[in-house]
Amino acid sequence: MLRTLAGRLGTFAGAMLILLFTGGPVLMSLTGSLVPDRVLFDENKGLLDEGIRFDNYRYIFTGELPDSYQQAGANRAMISQTARQVPFALVNSVQISFSAALLALLLATPAAYMYARVAFRGKKLTFMFLILSPLVPTVALVTPIYMTIEAMGLLGSKLGIIFVHAVKAIPFVVLIISVFFRKLPVELFEAAQLDGCTRMQTFLRIALPVALPSVAATGLFAFMLSYAEFMFSMVLSGDSGSRPISVVMAALARNTDVSWGLLNASIFIAIVPTLILVAMVWRFVVEGMLRGAIKG
Amino acid sequence: MKPRMKAWFGALAIAGTALTAQPALADVKLEFVVWNYSIDTIQDNIKKFEAENPGITVNLTDYTWPDYQDSLLLRFRGGTQTDVVYGGQDWLPAWAAAGYLAPLEDIAPAETLDALKKDIAGFALSDMTYKGKLYGLPYYADTISFLYNKKILEEKGIPVPTTWDEVMAASEKLKADGMERPIVYEYNQELPNFFDAFVAQTYSRGGDLFDADKKAIFDNPENAAYQQLQWLADAFAKGLVQPETHESKIIPAMNTGKHAFTIVYNYVLAAMNTPGEQALAGQFALAPMPGSAQSTLGFTKFYAVTAKTAADAERAEAAWKFVNFMAGKPYKVAERWAAEKGLGFGQMPLFQNKDVIDAWQKWVDVPTLEKQVASARAGTWTEWTVIWSAYFRPLLAKAMVGEASVAETMKAGAERWNMMQARFAK
Numbered sequence: 001m002l003r004t005l006a007g008r009l010g011t012f013a014g015a016m017l018i019l020l021f022t023g024g025p026v027l028m029s030l031t032g033s034l035v036p037d038r039v040l041f042d043e044n045k046g047l048l049d050e051g052i053r054f055d056n057y058r059y060i061f062t063g064e065l066p067d068s069y070q071q072a073g074a075n076r077a078m079i080s081q082t083a084r085q086v087p088f089a090l091v092n093s094v095q096i097s098f099s100a101a102l103l104a105l106l107l108a109t110p111a112a113y114m115y116a117r118v119a120f121r122g123k124k125l126t127f128m129f130l131i132l133s134p135l136v137p138t139v140a141l142v143t144p145i146y147m148t149i150e151a152m153g154l155l156g157s158k159l160g161i162i163f164v165h166a167v168k169a170i171p172f173v174v175l176i177i178s179v180f181f182r183k184l185p186v187e188l189f190e191a192a193q194l195d196g197c198t199r200m201q202t203f204l205r206i207a208l209p210v211a212l213p214s215v216a217a218t219g220l221f222a223f224m225l226s227y228a229e230f231m232f233s234m235v236l237s238g239d240s241g242s243r244p245i246s247v248v249m250a251a252l253a254r255n256t257d258v259s260w261g262l263l264n265a266s267i268f269i270a271i272v273p274t275l276i277l278v279a280m281v282w283r284f285v286v287e288g289m290l291r292g293a294i295k296g
Numbered sequence: 297m298k299p300r301m302k303a304w305f306g307a308l309a310i311a312g313t314a315l316t317a318q319p320a321l322a323d324v325k326l327e328f329v330v331w332n333y334s335i336d337t338i339q340d341n342i343k344k345f346e347a348e349n350p351g352i353t354v355n356l357t358d359y360t361w362p363d364y365q366d367s368l369l370l371r372f373r374g375g376t377q378t379d380v381v382y383g384g385q386d387w388l389p390a391w392a393a394a395g396y397l398a399p400l401e402d403i404a405p406a407e408t409l410d411a412l413k414k415d416i417a418g419f420a421l422s423d424m425t426y427k428g429k430l431y432g433l434p435y436y437a438d439t440i441s442f443l444y445n446k447k448i449l450e451e452k453g454i455p456v457p458t459t460w461d462e463v464m465a466a467s468e469k470l471k472a473d474g475m476e477r478p479i480v481y482e483y484n485q486e487l488p489n490f491f492d493a494f495v496a497q498t499y500s501r502g503g504d505l506f507d508a509d510k511k512a513i514f515d516n517p518e519n520a521a522y523q524q525l526q527w528l529a530d531a532f533a534k535g536l537v538q539p540e541t542h543e544s545k546i547i548p549a550m551n552t553g554k555h556a557f558t559i560v561y562n563y564v565l566a567a568m569n570t571p572g573e574q575a576l577a578g579q580f581a582l583a584p585m586p587g588s589a590q591s592t593l594g595f596t597k598f599y600a601v602t603a604k605t606a607a608d609a610e611r612a613e614a615a616w617k618f619v620n621f622m623a624g625k626p627y628k629v630a631e632r633w634a635a636e637k638g639l640g641f642g643q644m645p646l647f648q649n650k651d652v653i654d655a656w657q658k659w660v661d662v663p664t665l666e667k668q669v670a671s672a673r674a675g676t677w678t679e680w681t682v683i684w685s686a687y688f689r690p691l692l693a694k695a696m697v698g699e700a701s702v703a704e705t706m707k708a709g710a711e712r713w714n715m716m717q718a719r720f721a722k
């Protein structure tokens with residue numbers, strides 16, 4: 001009885017600790033976005049002494065200045081117009097990440113099938129090369145990739161970022177899906193061969209339909225890799241028309257001239273859709289990936 | 297006139313009209329690269345420029361401030377078309393030496409430049425000059441200021457200090473009266489501001505860290521920098537200083553009423569005096585930097601034209617028109633930044649501009665600031681200053697809090713500077 005209680009308390013304490021580090025920042029952002037800076041920094045005032053205000057959200061979505069900055073003599077340098085890019089950058093991020101994930105799947109799924117099921121010369125070497133390529137530090141690749149995208153005339157476009165994000169996701173997608181293809185029973189492919197299927201038909205009609213949940217889960221993983229990527233997004237995007245949310249958030253968070261309220265409101269707007277998406281699909285991601293690992 | 301002749305004249309007239317109807321410049325699309333501060337305002341300024349200059353369009357690209365220099369270097373090295381950029385006094389020697397930027401003398405009419413130079417504050421002109429050539433016109437310029445809480449000093453009957461000894465005496469009096477730490481100081485060895493503030497204090501004593509040949513001379517105990525570091529170490533040792541890691545933390549700290557003095561860039565005063573946001577807004581004022589010279593350090597960010605653009609006559613002409621619109625007479629764009637955003641400026645006539653005065657007098661005494669700006673000096677910017685400063689700042693930080701002696705710190709800093717100077721000279 002005592003042991004069960006101690007176990008439960010331990011679990012509760014562990015869960016609370018995790019919640020503190022995951023939910024804590026979200027709660028802090030929400031609070032900071034609703035409370036004016038003057039209250040936030042005044043140790044003599046309670047957080048809710050002046051009530052909550054939605055000024056910062058109003059500014060981000062409509063451009064109307066927070067009330068305290070409309071007063072005569074207010075220094076408006078702390079109001080960063082970059083915050084107004086947040087909603088549009090979210091849309092950019094979704095477009096870029098979705099396209100990058102789709103492109104990565106289109107290119108990597110057949111490759112994963114080949115590595116898992118077909119013997120060809122140089123298979124081991126190219127597979128190792130592909131799988132180990134993410135070990136190269138991103139910073140080392142910035143200049144050559146920048147120059148390649150520049151030469152392609154895609155600098156400052158979403159397409160350039162999509163290409164790079166897709167290429168970055170391919171090793172992971174190949175690795176995860178090839179594990180799944182390897183676990184499929186060999187009899188399945190032998191039967192397809194006996195029925196006269198070509199290699200491509202076997203892939204499209206037999207392997208792919210069976211692997212679809214894993215492919216979709218891996219696609220979500222690629223989506224998230226792209227959504228969170230910063231370095232290439234920063235150097236390859238040119239203006240707000242192509243700039244994803246990771247870059248806009250960096251612009252706000254790393255600029256000390258942005259008011260805390262505005263920064264917190266932007267953080268909250270940026271993370272809430274992500275949190276909802278992750279909460280909705282994470283179960284499928286994990287299930288899909290586990291299926292690849294334990295099937296057969 | 298015969299019909300055939302009429303037709304010829306008609307054709308010639310049409311051709312002539314078509315030729316003369318061409319704009320002075322063929323269509324040019326300038327690539328303007330900035331760090332992302334107030335992009336909407338920049339875009340609006342660009343629209344106004346385009347309306348006044350048919351045939352020239354401007355495409356704006358912006359990067360985050362911390363990544364700006366690296367991103368821009370990537371563009372320079374990658375050959376990405378880049379025409380006009382935001383430059384900075386600290387980057388200029390390296391960028392100009394590498395051949396990335398062009399002197400304005402190469403693309404602008406000499407008489408226009410001369411007229412503009414006369415209006416620019418001395419420190420700003422120096423910040424934008426490399427090897428005797430002018431590389432930009434000011435976008436934004438500011439000085440480090442000595443700020444104090446008027447109300448506290450009035451209540452305690454303390455006159456505004458005019459020397460560092462008076463600052464020490466006033467702080468000791470305030471401490472004796474119960475104010476635990478009268479001075480708030482931006483203490484962060486990672487920040488270039490940390491070194492800038494120290495240089496400003498040295499200038500206020502009428503000294504310099506370097507001689508005319510740019511040799512380090514601050515290891516001499518008679519040097520103003522040496523004396524000021526000793527002063528800071530004494531102030532820390534007496535428990536008079538509240539260190540804060542960033543200027544953004546100094547704003548709320550001063551607004552607690554628990555501190556009376558600070559040394560920061562002038563724009564911090566604007567934030568400290570923002571009514572509605574700051575509890576003690578209106579209580580803070582700027583005093584001339586204490587010391588015999590009452591000088592300070594200024595910095596300048598500026599519009600610069602790339603060497604690649606300067607080499608193309610058509611683009612160079614368009615780029616100069618753009619730079620002149622953004623920073624030249626009648627200083628409308630600089631006035632807008634100053635009045636709407638509180639940004640400092642290098643164009644001295646703006647101190648007489650009614651709109652600027654109306655906007656600024658709400659948070660600063662404009663004549664005092666004008667005097668401060670007029671007497672401000674530029675930093676010593678060389679190809680190695682940024683690297684050396686990163687080495688020296690941690691030493692400076694240790695000496696202030698008594699973890700290293702002033703003599704050892706200054707000796708090590710001076711030796712490193714002179715060694716780097718010799719190395720770069722080779």
